[in-house]
Amino acid sequence: MTTGPTVLSLRGATKRFGGLVAVNDMDFDVTEHEVLGLIGPNGSGKSTTLNLISGALKPTEGTISLRGTPISHLSAADIARRGIARTFQLVRLLPSMTVLENVRAGAVFGHRRRWGAEADAHAMRMLALVGLDRRANAHVGELTYIDTKRVELARVLASEPKVLLLDEWLAGLNPTELEEGIALIKRLRDEGRTIILVEHVMDAIRSLCDRCVVMSTGTKIAEGTPEEVLSDPEVIRAYLGDDDA
Amino acid sequence: MSMTKRDWQSITLSAVLLAVAACLPLTGDAYMLSIGITIAMYAVLATSWALFSGPTHYISLATAAFFGLGTYTTAIGIENGLNYWATLPIAAVLGAVLAALVGLATLRLSGVYFVIFTLGLAELVRQVVTWGQNVSGQKGLYVLTDITEVHIYWQLLVLGGIVYLTGWAIGRSRLGFALRIIGDDEEVARHSGINTSRAKILLFMVSGATAAVVGSMLAPRYIYIEPALAFTPMLSFLVVIMALLGGTGRLWGPLVGVIPFTLLWEAISASFPNQTTLLLGLSFLVIVYLLPRGFVGLIESGKRRMREREAFA
Ligand SMILES: Nc1ncnc2c1ncn2[C@@H]1O[C@H](COP(=O)(O)OP(=O)(O)O)[C@@H](O)[C@H]1O
Ligand SMILES: [Mg+2]
Numbered sequence: 001m002t003t004g005p006t007v008l009s010l011r012g013a014t015k016r017f018g019g020l021v022a023v024n025d026m027d028f029d030v031t032e033h034e035v036l037g038l039i040g041p042n043g044s045g046k047s048t049t050l051n052l053i054s055g056a057l058k059p060t061e062g063t064i065s066l067r068g069t070p071i072s073h074l075s076a077a078d079i080a081r082r083g084i085a086r087t088f089q090l091v092r093l094l095p096s097m098t099v100l101e102n103v104r105a106g107a108v109f110g111h112r113r114r115w116g117a118e119a120d121a122h123a124m125r126m127l128a129l130v131g132l133d134r135r136a137n138a139h140v141g142e143l144t145y146i147d148t149k150r151v152e153l154a155r156v157l158a159s160e161p162k163v164l165l166l167d168e169w170l171a172g173l174n175p176t177e178l179e180e181g182i183a184l185i186k187r188l189r190d191e192g193r194t195i196i197l198v199e200h201v202m203d204a205i206r207s208l209c210d211r212c213v214v215m216s217t218g219t220k221i222a223e224g225t226p227e228e229v230l231s232d233p234e235v236i237r238a239y240l241g242d243d244d245a
Numbered sequence: 246m247s248m249t250k251r252d253w254q255s256i257t258l259s260a261v262l263l264a265v266a267a268c269l270p271l272t273g274d275a276y277m278l279s280i281g282i283t284i285a286m287y288a289v290l291a292t293s294w295a296l297f298s299g300p301t302h303y304i305s306l307a308t309a310a311f312f313g314l315g316t317y318t319t320a321i322g323i324e325n326g327l328n329y330w331a332t333l334p335i336a337a338v339l340g341a342v343l344a345a346l347v348g349l350a351t352l353r354l355s356g357v358y359f360v361i362f363t364l365g366l367a368e369l370v371r372q373v374v375t376w377g378q379n380v381s382g383q384k385g386l387y388v389l390t391d392i393t394e395v396h397i398y399w400q401l402l403v404l405g406g407i408v409y410l411t412g413w414a415i416g417r418s419r420l421g422f423a424l425r426i427i428g429d430d431e432e433v434a435r436h437s438g439i440n441t442s443r444a445k446i447l448l449f450m451v452s453g454a455t456a457a458v459v460g461s462m463l464a465p466r467y468i469y470i471e472p473a474l475a476f477t478p479m480l481s482f483l484v485v486i487m488a489l490l491g492g493t494g495r496l497w498g499p500l501v502g503v504i505p506f507t508l509l510w511e512a513i514s515a516s517f518p519n520q521t522t523l524l525l526g527l528s529f530l531v532i533v534y535l536l537p538r539g540f541v542g543l544i545e546s547g548k549r550r551m552r553e554r555e556a557f558a
Pocket of ligand 2: 047048089155
């Protein structure tokens with residue numbers, strides 16, 4: 001499913017922290033309506049790659065472009081406005097606000113900006129999409145773990161991004177929640193959204209991703225369909241060589 | 246967004262309270278009027294301080310710098326033949342410009358650096374003005390106008406009304422929402438598409454301009470101003486303490502702190518004139534430890550407890 005136009009592309013993206021090369025010369029493209037899995041052992045640089053794309057960190061070298069326009073020099077806010085939205089590996093909500101207000105943040109300031117009743121209605125639609133519309137007025141402190149993840153996802157969706165970055169969105173869920181979570185992302189996929197999915201859960205990778213990029217110690221070691229990369233000897237070695245995998 | 250019934254109620258209530266406060270000079274009591282001016286002055290300063298610091302949690306100790314800037318703008322303006330009324334907007338613009346410069350230089354830094362920088366800035370401005378006056382051979386400046394205490398009081402009330410309306414409008418605007426998000430999680434704010442520096446600088450400018458205008462309005466009261474008076478760091482600390490005592494979570498919070506604290510402070514400074522700094526520090530500790538969210542926090546948790554009791558009853 002690599003037929004659509006390229007939405008996002010990384011060319012030689014590199015991030016150094018002092019002597020450590022967390023992301024090393026990454027090249028890959030994401031096409032429209034594609035779900036790209038970014039996988040690899042812990043510490044292989046997946047979150048750092050997302051940080052480079054979302055503007056949380058500036059690449060040391062290389063360029064990242066959105067529909068052919070370089071964005072790597074822009075601030076995180078400008079990148080968000082151009083249509084790249086993300087969740088965080090450790091969920092980040094707005095603790096003083098209600099569920100609805102959290103989601104409204106995405107609706108008001110994101111890629112497509114709304115205000116007033118329109119923003120609220122849109123935020124409610126996003127809450128319905130993630131199955132949380134009945135908790136709209138709850139305080140985020142009262143939520144279960146998966147519901148906090150749902151709020152964060154709804155906030156991100158509310159900005160109507162062109163590209164969605166999900167950093168281990170399924171991590172830490174129990175088996176029932178995991179099933180719900182996979183179904184939810186599947187729905188986003190069926191809506192034709194463009195997604196980069198950082199994930200450890202193999203079932204999710206197999207059922208959700210069109211293509212995978214595998215990282216190990218900052219470098220891309222394989223790229224292809226989930227079946228291809230998961231049977232690649234180098235990928236297996238990278239995973240088995242890591243205790244956390 | 247349209248105005249709700251509650252909005253109209255709070256606007257009406259505020260207008261009535263302001264009108265009642267405006268009648269204070271009718272009592273003819275000079276001491277009451279003098280305390281009234283002090284309360285009005287701190288109410289405006291603390292409310293506008295909290296407009297910025299409430300949502301962002303950045304503690305600014307630069308109030309004295311803006312206040313002194315306004316005082317000196319009026320003094321120098323009048324000395325050079327400007328009309329008093331013309332000096333107020335000039336002070337507002339200068340205050341906003343100074344705030345923008347400070348904001349550009351510091352608001353990217355984390356909170357602690359910001360506190361230190363603003364305190365340092367206030368001292369720096371004071372030293373520069375002192376130096377400037379030494380060069381020109383004067384210790385201070387005379388501010389001679391026909392503006393009476395009653396006029397100053399009413400001017401402060403009008404400014405207070407403007408600050409409340411501004412704060413209310415900001416609270417309902419995208420800017421106000423952006424600041425709440427910034428206060429909750431700046432990383433989320435940035436990734437949601439908010440230009441966090443711009444939002445913070447805009448609010449700091451509102452706060453700085455207001456403090457400068459308060460300084461302008463107070464200049465005629467002092468008659469003779471010098472740097473140690475116009476730029477006293479005590480002012481910055483008092484504003485912070487009063488705003489925190491009231492609570493910065495609501496627009497009316499600082500006012501609730503200003504009134505009792507000003508009265509208490511009047512009594513303390515009269516009884517222990519040499520221990521004011523020590524007592525100021527003590528009050529700060531007491532407020533931060535016992536009332537971390539101020540009277541507002543106390544009132545709101547009281548309300549919540551009442552609601553819960555009703556729910557269970
Ligand atoms: N802000 C940072 N400063 C220094 N080192 C970092 C920083 N962020 C990540 N790293 C390091 O970069 C490497 C890759 O981390 P990360 O991208 O979080 O991996 P992953 O998400 O694949 O588990 C790790 O060695 C990590 O310790
Ligand atoms: Mg990670």
